[in-house]
Amino acid sequence: MVFCSKIDAFFVNFMMIAILLLGLASFWPLFFFNKIDLFPFLLLTCTFLIPAGVILWSAFSIKYVYSQDFLLVQGGPYKSRILYEDITEITSSNNIFSGYRILSSRDAIEIYSKQAFWGSVMISPMCKREFINELKKRCPNMKIREKC
Known part of the structure; x- marks a missing residue:
């Protein structure tokens, strides 16, 4: 069974700002030259496109897959396997800036596990219930702590 991540407007705006700042940082040297050669332009374009692609891939391809023995949380190249037997509790959360998280919405669930990287992982499934x-x-x- 596969669940996709919920994507809210706050997260989309946050990603747009991050990509804009990355673009400004990547193309900043172009403002100091009168003539732009092809190689420096291609190099700066690659320094923008590769990190931007990884960020967007990680942010907008998030899915949660139920396997037989574990829950697979995947976002781009990042994967976490959470064994069902290691899950101790879940709680609702809206703090998306701290802890280990693979999510794209402030309407999140925090899953506490014995083997998790920081003790828990935050996710935001589309069909939460x-x-x-x-x-x-x-x-x-x-x-189940609090109302999820």
């Missing part, structure tokens, strides 16, 4: 119900089936001993 269905996602939690499926997780309950696979992790009957986990605690």
Whole structure:
């Protein structure tokens, strides 16, 4: 079973600002030259396109996959496998700037696990209620803190 990540306007605006700042930083040297050669222009373009592509790929290809033994959280090149037996509790969260997170919305769920990188991972499934119900089936001993 696969769940896609919810994408909210705040996150889209945040990504647009990040890409704009990356573009300004990448193309800043062009403002100091009267004549622009092809090689420097291509080099600066690559210094923009490659990081921008990785950022956009990571941000807008997020999915959460239920496997037989673990939950796979994937966003671009980043993957996390969370064993169902290691999940201790879940809680709702709207703090997307701290901790380990693979999400694209402020309407998030924090999954606490014994083996997680910082003790938990924050995700933002599109169908939150269905996602939690499926997780309950696979992790009957986990605690649900607050209203998710």
